[in-house]
Amino acid sequence: MQVLWFIPTHGDGRYLGTAIGGRSVNFDYWRQIAQAVDQLGYTGALLPTGRSCEDAWILASSLVTHTKKMRFLVAIRPGLMSPGIAARMAATFDRISGGRLLINVVTGGDPVELAGDGLHLNHDDRYKLTDEFLTVWREIAAGEVANFEGDYLNIKEGKILFPNVQKPYPPLWFGGSSPIAQEIAAKHVDVYLTWGEPPAQVAEKITYLQRLAAAEGRTLRFGIRLHVIVRETESLAWEAANDLIRYVDEDAIAKSQQAYARMDSVGQQRMKELHNGSREALEISPNLWAGIGLVRGGAGTALVGDPDTVARRMEEYADLGIDTFIFSGYPHLEEAYRVAELLFPRLPLDNLPTVEPQLLSPFGEIVANREFPKQQVK
Numbered sequence: 001m002q003v004l005w006f007i008p009t010h011g012d013g014r015y016l017g018t019a020i021g022g023r024s025v026n027f028d029y030w031r032q033i034a035q036a037v038d039q040l041g042y043t044g045a046l047l048p049t050g051r052s053c054e055d056a057w058i059l060a061s062s063l064v065t066h067t068k069k070m071r072f073l074v075a076i077r078p079g080l081m082s083p084g085i086a087a088r089m090a091a092t093f094d095r096i097s098g099g100r101l102l103i104n105v106v107t108g109g110d111p112v113e114l115a116g117d118g119l120h121l122n123h124d125d126r127y128k129l130t131d132e133f134l135t136v137w138r139e140i141a142a143g144e145v146a147n148f149e150g151d152y153l154n155i156k157e158g159k160i161l162f163p164n165v166q167k168p169y170p171p172l173w174f175g176g177s178s179p180i181a182q183e184i185a186a187k188h189v190d191v192y193l194t195w196g197e198p199p200a201q202v203a204e205k206i207t208y209l210q211r212l213a214a215a216e217g218r219t220l221r222f223g224i225r226l227h228v229i230v231r232e233t234e235s236l237a238w239e240a241a242n243d244l245i246r247y248v249d250e251d252a253i254a255k256s257q258q259a260y261a262r263m264d265s266v267g268q269q270r271m272k273e274l275h276n277g278s279r280e281a282l283e284i285s286p287n288l289w290a291g292i293g294l295v296r297g298g299a300g301t302a303l304v305g306d307p308d309t310v311a312r313r314m315e316e317y318a319d320l321g322i323d324t325f326i327f328s329g330y331p332h333l334e335e336a337y338r339v340a341e342l343l344f345p346r347l348p349l350d351n352l353p354t355v356e357p358q359l360l361s362p363f364g365e366i367v368a369n370r371e372f373p374k375q376q377v378k
């Protein structure tokens with residue numbers, strides 16, 4: 001099992017939908033989060049992409065030399081980048097980071113935002129372009145020479161000269177819940193991502209995608225993107241969840257829901273249907289809370305509970321075939337520590353930091369100026 005964290009390039013704070021408890025989000029802050037991710041046993045972090053975010057490639061590049069192990073999940077955007085340039089950016093990043101790049105293929109689900117960036121295709125045409133893009137990108141990134149003439153792309157002798165560290169190229173991750181997105185995922189990518197839907201819906205998606213991939217002679221890995229609100233007891237966790245939306249007013253919910261309704265993203269539509277803009281009944285399946293989606297696009301659900309319960313809910317997803325969790329929590333620095341502290345000892349993680357307990361933390365503060373505090377039974 002792997003857990004990734006999230007670098008909040010569109011703002012961060014203690015409460016949703018308000019400036020109360022908001023904080024300055026700048027390079028020094030992101031560096032603190034990245035270094036926490038690097039040290040605590042996370043595999044890496046997702047950097048989101050879009051007009052509400054600072055640029056993910058530039059931020060990821062600036063964090064490489066401040067970190068040692070963490071991997072950066074950064075988006076390529078078919079239709080907004082040429083496959084050759086995207087392959088070259090990926091290879092350079094993979095080389096300077098020593099093979100720490102993961103790629104998120106983001107076709108995009110907001111026609112208004114995409115039109116602002118000069119892309120005017122409808123939903124399915126964007127995905128047909130994505131199919132052509134990935135066909136070419138994979139050839140170029142693997143070190144081959146690409147010649148391709150399709151409906152959207154016309155490439156003559158596309159290539160890179162400096163190879164990737166990871167072979168044949170950095171892993172391709174992908175989120176997209178529409179039928180055409182799923183067909184493309186089955187054909188091209190390595191890891192299929194879903195936002196945090198209830199286990200029964202995730203199970204359906206996985207079964208369907210496994211079938212599509214098998215028909216292509218391929219296999220996929222699966223990941224899920226969720227927030228997590230873990231506290232020492234169930235009641236503290238639910239208090240924290242309710243606290244997160246205590247300043248959200250009806251106007252902020254209505255504005256957000258209107259903005260998400262104009263999108264043509266099937267994934268976003270599925271997230272919206274989990275709560276339909278209502279504060280009632282936000283626990284949509286045991287310990288899965290849809291309150292964040294009232295005002296946040298994309299990932300709108302959180303696992304809420306005490307550490308054993310959250311670990312058990314993760315295990316349920318793992319039993320369905322999910323091996324990767326992309327988590328976040330507000331504020332992202334403190335919660336990166338809290339999640340690692342409370343949850344990681346209960347998870348079968350691939351890459352927990354190996355330390356000599358007597359020499360390095362975690363041990364707490366020295367007691368009575370002379371001894372380490374007693375180890376608690378986990």
Ligand code: FMN
Binds near residue numbers: 049176193225
């Ligand atoms: N879309 C963005 O515009 N920026 C992102 O950073 C982004 N990250 C995503 C992360 C995950 C885990 C998932 C599941 C989706 C993400 N998306 C993002 C949206 C998808 O890439 C896709 O563009 C959108 O869901 C529309 O496709 P669909 O209609 O097939 O769902």
